[in-house]
Amino acid sequence: xxxxxxxxxxAALVMAGLTAAAQAATATGNLQVKITITKECQVNAxxxxxxxxxxxxxxxxxxxxxxxxxxxxAVSGTGSIxxxxxxxxxxxxxxxxxxxxxxxxxxxxxxxxxxxxxxxxQLYQDSARTTVWGNTTGLGGNTVSKTADGTIxxxxxxxxxxxxxxxxxxxxxxxxxxxxxx
Numbered sequence: 001x002x003x004x005x006x007x008x009x010x011a012a013l014v015m016a017g018l019t020a021a022a023q024a025a026t027a028t029g030n031l032q033v034k035i036t037i038t039k040e041c042q043v044n045a046x047x048x049x050x051x052x053x054x055x056x057x058x059x060x061x062x063x064x065x066x067x068x069x070x071x072x073x074a075v076s077g078t079g080s081i082x083x084x085x086x087x088x089x090x091x092x093x094x095x096x097x098x099x100x101x102x103x104x105x106x107x108x109x110x111x112x113x114x115x116x117x118x119x120x121x122q123l124y125q126d127s128a129r130t131t132v133w134g135n136t137t138g139l140g141g142n143t144v145s146k147t148a149d150g151t152i153x154x155x156x157x158x159x160x161x162x163x164x165x166x167x168x169x170x171x172x173x174x175x176x177x178x179x180x181x182x
Contacts (some may be wrong), residue, residue, distance in 0.1 A: 041085035076154035085148030094135030107134035112172035
């Protein structure tokens with residue numbers, strides 16, 4: 001009989017455990033996961049984050065400015081204007097008059113500078129160089145309009161240095177501000 005008591009005791013303990021497990025309950029709830037995407041645009045951010053590089057238009061080297069000198073930025077990627085906006089965002093790319101216009105704020109009076117000398121030039125939206133690119137938005141404006149798809153979108157700029165009196169030899173530069181309005 002003494003052998004039977006430990007077996008009965010063990011069986012009773014197992015039954016008590018099964019009864020406790022059978023009486024266990026569960027409760028459920030929900031975890032709400034959320035992100036708010038706002039309209040945003042980044043200019044020349046590239047895939048490397050803010051400030052990955054400026055767009056570049058280099059007219060090259062020339063001795064005498066007695067005929068049109070045409071140049072353009074890269075078609076895409078580094079050197080072009082790169083804009084990334086939230087998918088579906090309509091935006092306009094504007095280019096200001098640069099740092100050295102002969103008339104302040106006038107996009108038709110852009111000039112590159114070296115010391116006290118200047119070289120006139122113009123920026124265009126098209127390869128035919130017929131539509132001046134400025135920074136006036138809205139109806140009748142002179143900006144480039146696009147709609148974002150969420151990826152980096154490249155835009156090419158076309159430039160022209162018209163025939164003019166050739167200044168002294170040197171490197172002539174200007175900085176034009178790109179403004180994205182969305």
